[in-house]
Amino acid sequence: MIPPALQLRNIHKRYGSTTALAGAALAVEWGETHALLGENGAGKSTLLRIAGGLERADGGPIEVGGGRAVIRSPRDARRLGIGMVHQHPTSIPSLTVAENIALTAGWRVQPREIRGRVLELSGALGLPIDPDSYAGRLPIALKQRLEILKALAARARILLLDEPTAVLAPLEAEELLRVLTGFAGVGNAVVIVTHKLREALSAASRVTVLRHGAVTLVGNSDTETPDSVSRAMLGGAGRPEPSATRSDARTSEPPAIRLQALDVARDGRYGIALRGAALSVLPGEIVGIAAVEGAGQRELMRAVAGLIEPLRGVLEVRQPVAFVPEDRTTEGLILPLSLAENMVLGMGEQAPGVAGALVSWKAASAATADLIARFGMTAAGPEAQAGTLSGGNQQKLVLARALARNPKVIVAENPTRGLDVAAAAEVHRRLREAAAGGTAVLFHSSDLDELLALSDRLVVASGGVLREPERRDRDLVGRMMIGAA
Amino acid sequence: MNARPGRGRVVAPLLIVAASLAGLAGVLAIAGYDPVLALGALWRGSLGSFDAFASGTLVRATPLILIALGFALALRGGMLNIGAEGQFLAGAMAAAWLGVHLAGWPSLLAIPATWVVAFAAGLIWVVVPVVLRVRYGVLEVISTLLLNFVAEALVSFMVQGPLQERSGIYPQSDPIADAARLPLLPGTRLHLGIVLAILLAAALWFYFSRTLGGFRLLAVGTGPRAAAITGRIDVTRTAALALLVSGGIAGLAGAAEVGGVAYALYPNLSPGYGFTAIAVALLARLHPGAIIVTGVLFGALETGAGAMQRDAGIPAVIVYVVEAVIILALLLADARRTARSPAVAGAA
Numbered sequence: 001m002i003p004p005a006l007q008l009r010n011i012h013k014r015y016g017s018t019t020a021l022a023g024a025a026l027a028v029e030w031g032e033t034h035a036l037l038g039e040n041g042a043g044k045s046t047l048l049r050i051a052g053g054l055e056r057a058d059g060g061p062i063e064v065g066g067g068r069a070v071i072r073s074p075r076d077a078r079r080l081g082i083g084m085v086h087q088h089p090t091s092i093p094s095l096t097v098a099e100n101i102a103l104t105a106g107w108r109v110q111p112r113e114i115r116g117r118v119l120e121l122s123g124a125l126g127l128p129i130d131p132d133s134y135a136g137r138l139p140i141a142l143k144q145r146l147e148i149l150k151a152l153a154a155r156a157r158i159l160l161l162d163e164p165t166a167v168l169a170p171l172e173a174e175e176l177l178r179v180l181t182g183f184a185g186v187g188n189a190v191v192i193v194t195h196k197l198r199e200a201l202s203a204a205s206r207v208t209v210l211r212h213g214a215v216t217l218v219g220n221s222d223t224e225t226p227d228s229v230s231r232a233m234l235g236g237a238g239r240p241e242p243s244a245t246r247s248d249a250r251t252s253e254p255p256a257i258r259l260q261a262l263d264v265a266r267d268g269r270y271g272i273a274l275r276g277a278a279l280s281v282l283p284g285e286i287v288g289i290a291a292v293e294g295a296g297q298r299e300l301m302r303a304v305a306g307l308i309e310p311l312r313g314v315l316e317v318r319q320p321v322a323f324v325p326e327d328r329t330t331e332g333l334i335l336p337l338s339l340a341e342n343m344v345l346g347m348g349e350q351a352p353g354v355a356g357a358l359v360s361w362k363a364a365s366a367a368t369a370d371l372i373a374r375f376g377m378t379a380a381g382p383e384a385q386a387g388t389l390s391g392g393n394q395q396k397l398v399l400a401r402a403l404a405r406n407p408k409v410i411v412a413e414n415p416t417r418g419l420d421v422a423a424a425a426e427v428h429r430r431l432r433e434a435a436a437g438g439t440a441v442l443f444h445s446s447d448l449d450e451l452l453a454l455s456d457r458l459v460v461a462s463g464g465v466l467r468e469p470e471r472r473d474r475d476l477v478g479r480m481m482i483g484a485a
Numbered sequence: 486m487n488a489r490p491g492r493g494r495v496v497a498p499l500l501i502v503a504a505s506l507a508g509l510a511g512v513l514a515i516a517g518y519d520p521v522l523a524l525g526a527l528w529r530g531s532l533g534s535f536d537a538f539a540s541g542t543l544v545r546a547t548p549l550i551l552i553a554l555g556f557a558l559a560l561r562g563g564m565l566n567i568g569a570e571g572q573f574l575a576g577a578m579a580a581a582w583l584g585v586h587l588a589g590w591p592s593l594l595a596i597p598a599t600w601v602v603a604f605a606a607g608l609i610w611v612v613v614p615v616v617l618r619v620r621y622g623v624l625e626v627i628s629t630l631l632l633n634f635v636a637e638a639l640v641s642f643m644v645q646g647p648l649q650e651r652s653g654i655y656p657q658s659d660p661i662a663d664a665a666r667l668p669l670l671p672g673t674r675l676h677l678g679i680v681l682a683i684l685l686a687a688a689l690w691f692y693f694s695r696t697l698g699g700f701r702l703l704a705v706g707t708g709p710r711a712a713a714i715t716g717r718i719d720v721t722r723t724a725a726l727a728l729l730v731s732g733g734i735a736g737l738a739g740a741a742e743v744g745g746v747a748y749a750l751y752p753n754l755s756p757g758y759g760f761t762a763i764a765v766a767l768l769a770r771l772h773p774g775a776i777i778v779t780g781v782l783f784g785a786l787e788t789g790a791g792a793m794q795r796d797a798g799i800p801a802v803i804v805y806v807v808e809a810v811i812i813l814a815l816l817l818a819d820a821r822r823t824a825r826s827p828a829v830a831g832a833a
Contacts, residue, residue, distance in 0.1 A: 323714070323715070325714050325715065330708070330710045331711055331714045331715060332711060332714075332715055333708075333711060333715070334704055334707050334708030334711045335708070336708075337703070337704070337708070341700065341703075341704075344697070345701075345711065345712070345716045346716065348697070348716065349697070354697055357698060358695055358696055358697070359696060359697050359700055360695075361694075
């Protein structure tokens, strides 16, 4: 019997008083694509990071290819043929694609030679990329492709990927998963951390589910169902049904958002991102924007949120507007500051405890403690640093803060990115609640399923133009997103 | 370096200071000096008597506290003002220039007038770095630092040219008018500047901890993107203003030194106040109240060093070594704490 490519057994890991892993395990065979599933905080990233040498387990043996392995650093992992692809790009933005790859793989830096090797590698794997582009200028999908190429150039045979499809459009995601299963199929091994059940079951051959740091399910993807997997993730509760879409749109009232012939410049660069956009959103209506990266949805969201001045056209938005930015860790929250401070950051003069130019932190803390309780956040208290919260709780904080101002309009970019099923459902519930109360919701998501589940109405942004599909149909919308329909 | 003012992190700095002094004693013993005699002299010359404390330590601490407060204000907004030395000299130049022309004015007008021009001069000294930073992204660390040398050269030029004393022999200005001199605490050399320093510390403490503006400045310094997008704060403007005011405060320190101690402008007016003050602010973790304490501490060290040199024959520069050790130890402690805190991203 061939020993497994990667085997972690009875892994324990604690951070201070929190237990991240309590006897977790993972076994990946050669030739297999393995999906690692779990809620936020279930420990799946931690387990992956231990295998990749970024964290050290408190206890538990690791075997690579049947031999006992000591992985103290990413360098050790690389030597053992383990390559890690992070959720956030780790390339050096001011170097080219070829230079970044050469740097990781330890190639001698000779411009012409590394260029050729990169072209060869990317051609062989079916991951085309321009070796001369600067890493910092690549669109997000290509940035990720670069990360994968870096790992493979360093001769990785076991590839670990943390949420690889979170930033990709549906077609890009399918394409990537096809390449990964192809890579595994020729005698390598791939581990994907994900929270998308559908994707895990269709792309992976086996799945491992973690809950509270321990394994609750290991199975073959053709025998497991979305139901069985989500029960393992949530502990018996099963997948929360997306509540039936029932529009709360108030047709008798004037629209809360109205744009006409709106042109918006590209954010941070030259050029026009949005051209002649027309859209109106009624109070109580939830409108979802489907788009691939760079189709103008970002500029649309930010123009409506009042962060970008449009070039020309009509833009009427009822105030106050609450904005939920895409990247909660750098745009939505200041992680070293406390929860109360983050509340005051987002609410400004309207924050509890703020009177004119003065702040009473006692009052702000009390009000924040109240919100923590009402939104069921897991946090040490209003004085805890925002950075100590899990992703789901951080997003709850962002949302709680947005809703606390009783906004007439909520603009949300990828409001459930990186959240697990339960946390995402909670976000959806809160947004629906706000809509039922008469708030207009405009949101974008790179997850088509989420768009279909949450929105009353779908609008596709493609190449800077907004269009409404004739039917709420997955394939039609998918094709419209890439400009093929 | 941490832009965040201290919260219950007072113990580590105190330990570091104590350890550094013990280290100093050890080094002195090894070098063949009598550590008891040396530290005794250090103590007598700085804190051992009321006169040493008021006329020595506090006078020395005044510019350190003022400059450190300005440095803390800028760093809270994420701006690293390494050029206080130059801004101090700019303020001193302005105060001396005005001061010599104020004969016959009432002190009640003359002193505020020198303070206003010195504040303006210090502020103007940072205008170039601010413009370079805002328009071209030139790091203020570099531009403020380089302008220190320009300020030094300008002082040399002034005291041998336009501002030189009447006889034209000495490289210094005429003494400033009596009206522009700061009142002293009777029987000591302690001048009004210390009151200014304490009032400013109180005002900054209030601004930092009780006002929305003070909090927004912190937000700009710790998370500029979130400050702009979620806080809707004009980040560039806020940080630029903080840097400008920080320069003004350093200029004010220059006026206090000319009006309270030097009574004239001459080269080497500052024994590195602008740099020592950075250490003062960092050791206090940017907390205005703590800056008074660390300012007095460093003032005591530098004043006592003179006594140590006189009484025990130990070169005074040794205390600069102690100061450096304190800062390095502090940075090391900070780095270790950062490394030990649980990985924020690792829990997902």
